[in-house]
Each structure stands twice: as structure tokens, then as C-alpha cells.
Amino acid sequence: MSNNKSSITLPSGFSFEYGNLYGEGKVTDHDIETLREQITAAHKAVVHMRSTGEIRGHLSKDGTPEKVLFSQLPYVEAGNLNSPESIGKLKAFGQSLRNRVDTVVSFGIGGSFLGNKVLFDVHCGEFWNSKTQAERDGYPKLYFNGNNIDARRTADMLEHLLAEARLKALHGQTEPYKVALVVISKSGGTLDTMSTFMVIYDALRKQAPLLEVEVVAVTDPAEGEKSTLLKKLADEQGWPTFSVPDGVGGRFSIFSEVGLVTAACVGMDIDSFLAGARDMDVVCQSPDMDKNPAMLNATLKFIAAEKYGRDIEVFMPYADYLKSVAEWYVQLLAESLGKRTDREGNEVFYGRTPIVAVGTTDMHAQTQQHQDGKRNKVVQFVQVAEWEKDAVIPNVFPSAPKLAEISSLYLSQALEVARVANADALMSDQRFNANFIIPKLNAYHLGELLYLLALSIAYEGELANVDAFDQPGVEAYKRLMGPRLTALSK
Numbered sequence: 001m002s003n004n005k006s007s008i009t010l011p012s013g014f015s016f017e018y019g020n021l022y023g024e025g026k027v028t029d030h031d032i033e034t035l036r037e038q039i040t041a042a043h044k045a046v047v048h049m050r051s052t053g054e055i056r057g058h059l060s061k062d063g064t065p066e067k068v069l070f071s072q073l074p075y076v077e078a079g080n081l082n083s084p085e086s087i088g089k090l091k092a093f094g095q096s097l098r099n100r101v102d103t104v105v106s107f108g109i110g111g112s113f114l115g116n117k118v119l120f121d122v123h124c125g126e127f128w129n130s131k132t133q134a135e136r137d138g139y140p141k142l143y144f145n146g147n148n149i150d151a152r153r154t155a156d157m158l159e160h161l162l163a164e165a166r167l168k169a170l171h172g173q174t175e176p177y178k179v180a181l182v183v184i185s186k187s188g189g190t191l192d193t194m195s196t197f198m199v200i201y202d203a204l205r206k207q208a209p210l211l212e213v214e215v216v217a218v219t220d221p222a223e224g225e226k227s228t229l230l231k232k233l234a235d236e237q238g239w240p241t242f243s244v245p246d247g248v249g250g251r252f253s254i255f256s257e258v259g260l261v262t263a264a265c266v267g268m269d270i271d272s273f274l275a276g277a278r279d280m281d282v283v284c285q286s287p288d289m290d291k292n293p294a295m296l297n298a299t300l301k302f303i304a305a306e307k308y309g310r311d312i313e314v315f316m317p318y319a320d321y322l323k324s325v326a327e328w329y330v331q332l333l334a335e336s337l338g339k340r341t342d343r344e345g346n347e348v349f350y351g352r353t354p355i356v357a358v359g360t361t362d363m364h365a366q367t368q369q370h371q372d373g374k375r376n377k378v379v380q381f382v383q384v385a386e387w388e389k390d391a392v393i394p395n396v397f398p399s400a401p402k403l404a405e406i407s408s409l410y411l412s413q414a415l416e417v418a419r420v421a422n423a424d425a426l427m428s429d430q431r432f433n434a435n436f437i438i439p440k441l442n443a444y445h446l447g448e449l450l451y452l453l454a455l456s457i458a459y460e461g462e463l464a465n466v467d468a469f470d471q472p473g474v475e476a477y478k479r480l481m482g483p484r485l486t487a488l489s490k
Helices: 029-034 036-052 084-097 111-124 151-170 191-205 229-237 250-255 257-266 270-283 293-306 320-337 367-372 411-427 443-464 472-489
Strands: 007-009 015-017 103-107 141-145 177-184 211-219 241-243 312-317 339-341 347-350 353-356 377-386 433-440
Touching: 015 293, 029 036, 029 293, 036 293, 036 443, 084 241, 084 257, 084 270, 103 151, 103 191, 103 257, 111 141, 111 250, 111 257, 111 320, 111 443, 141 151, 141 191, 141 257, 151 177, 151 191, 151 211, 177 191, 177 257, 191 211, 211 229, 211 257, 241 257, 250 257, 250 270, 250 320, 250 443, 257 270, 270 293, 270 443, 293 377, 293 443, 312 320, 320 353, 320 377, 320 443, 339 472, 367 411, 377 411, 411 433, 433 443
Parallel strands: 103 141, 103 177, 177 211, 211 241, 312 353, 312 377, 377 433
Antiparallel strands: 007 015, 015 433, 339 347
């Protein structure tokens, strides 16, 4: 591992470049030293969380003590939330779909959608569903629903699935079109997920023998009196199940069966993904902030917000298929750190506001505000160092000098020139920014990046003295929504 006081580079090649966030005119050594006692206490709290699952003052939404266990997820061990048995079951499920199921539809909202979409985007890309079954190595097509109660899109999805089924029949295939519905809800009462699931499940069942539907439920595994609505349904209907584990909030669940079920459906390397997260966790056990990128990331951004007013974070990957990472990060940061009170009950209204951007797209949409608007932002870039496929720009129009001068460049070179120009322009006007570099866009390095972000949130919650693992503000609208739905249904 190397650190030159402007970057940390891990043995894997993953790097956190923070020179545009730290130093003269930015977050200073003095700022950090002033906070040293809090930083030390935050690290001790995260160490304690790792070993016991305990976070000071954290309660579940029903007011009882609740452990925080997301840091256990990268470790596949007997007795852990992810065990050799549970990972084996996921892999077997994925294999059972190959060359048998035509399409999977995943129903979930919050982390049950956002995390799963990240895994799909990075592994599959935009055109997965347009590939042949052979090109997908036998794995099914995959679509998402249940992440919004949208009547038109739900109807469109039904029409699309029926059209696919008819097309299969027209091609003379005697097997029915097979759809697997993966419904993800800890309670089974999630309005968005369950309403759209029921609409599509009911409509598809009525299309037999043209179409055959099966269901997999991802829910609280509790049995008996504690069994949830969805678990009871699964037991009654004979649906196979995977677990939404206790102690893991939805925004951290990408490393659990909640997210890994999507990885299994498309043949993503689950072992490599968790290995990346595990290796990042090992590095971040260091009490030395210069060697611990999660603690450093949290500290720099906490100080930037509290002392310098940079309380908006623009998360801006320079990769189309990482845009969903920015969308996942919005939930992670917003739900974890947007808190009315601190642990002592004092009103603090804490929280940095996350913004989704993607380069170079949003250099033509948002950068004007980043560069000339209020100095209240940190722009966090993500760079892919080496692309699996990288085209050279050809000299197709030699008579056009402006186009000829960019010929012979790789697309990745042009992309990085744009990112660096953006970073330098921002810094020339005291606009704070930083850069995560992932060596390649693959499962391992994705695991590193996502786990770094998740652990950073744990550190920042400690620095801000807020509970990063509850979400009381979400309960406010739920209390209002329930009675209104009941009234409408009468």
C-alpha cells in the first residue's frame, strides 16, 4: 500500500486520490488534528461494530436494540449471514435457471432494487436482454419492476412478456415461455413491490399454457409466529426462498442474498465480488487514517461539510454502467446521514445531500453549476483505469482538422482527458473534488468500491454523532399512507 499524502493505493491497484480535497486552501492538517479525538473514537466504534454488531444508541424501528451486521457479509463462513451453504444455494439457483427460464423479473424497491441494478449493470450492461441465450451463456433475460407504482410501465412489461411468449410459440417451440418472478420484501407488505408483483403474477398465471410462471421470495426467514406475510405466502404456495437478514438495512443489503440473488440470475462472480469487499474491509481495519481509505474519505468529507460548507456530494463516475452506483449511493448517504437529531436527542438536522452525475454526460448538463454555482459541493469522480474493450478513434474525415486531431486516441484516453480537465477546472476555483480509481470494471473491484462507500458511512455517522443505521424520517410518510390506502379500498 502506498500513500503520498494525496492518494492511497491498495495492493489491488484501487486508489483514492484526494489531493483536490486535502491541503492548502482545502481540508488541512490542522483541521484533522483538531478532530483527532473524534476520529479515534469513530474508529474504535467501527471496530466494536465489527466484533459485536453493536452501535451506540441504535434501535430498530420498533424501539428495541438491533445489531448492525453488514460488515460481516464479506466473510463467507459457517454461522455467518453469508455461509458456504447459503452461497452454494445461490449458485445452484442460478444454474437451475440456465437454458430453462426465459426471463426473470425482479421486484424490489430501495436497496432491493438499487443494489441489484448495480450488479446487473456492471455484469450485463445495457444490451443483455437483446443477446441470444447462447450469448448469455444460457442465463435468462432480466427486468426490474416494483421500484415504482407506475401503471403504464407495468402494463408495458406485461405486453412485452406476452409478445415474447407468442414469438417463441411462432418459432415452433413447444415449451412454454417461462418467467421467474423474484419478489424481494422483508415484511411482504411493501406497497410498491407487492402491488406490482400481484398485478403481473395474476396476469401471467392466466396465460397458461402459452406462458409458465414461477416465484422466488426473498424475505425475512423467521418461522412460526414471527413469520412475515411474504414468508407465509411462500410456504403456502411452495415457493423457494432466500433471506433478507436481520441487522442489515436495505441500503447495505447488496452484499447479502438480497443483492446476490440477482448476481446468481445472470452468472456474476459472487465469490470475486465478496472477495473485493472483504479485502477492502481488511485494509480499513487500520487505525492509521493514511492507510484506511474509508476513514479518510469520511473524515475529509465531514470536515469539508462542517467547516467549509461543502455539504452536497456530486457522485460522478466516468462510466455509463456505474451510473447506477451513483443512484445506489444516493440512498446510502441520504437515508444513513440525513438525521434530525443526534444521539442525545438534540436537533442537528445533519446530512450531506447526494447528487447523481455521470461523465462526460453531465459535464454538458451540471458542470456549469458545479463550476460557477455556490461553493457548497464536493465532486466525487470514479475512474476506470483499464477498459476491457477500448476503441481507437479513426481518422474517418481527414478534411476536417478538428476531427482529425482526435484520431488515433483511444476512447478511454479522451474520457480521462475530459475528467482531468473537469477536476482541474474545479480546483482552480477552490471547488473540492476527489477521485476513486478502479483498475477494471469487474466484480472484484466493484466489491471494493461499494464496501468502501458503505464503511465510510459508518465512520461519518460516528463523526457526526448520528445513528447511520436507522431511518425514522421514512416512517413519517408510512404512518400517513397506510390509513389513506385503507380508506380508498373500502
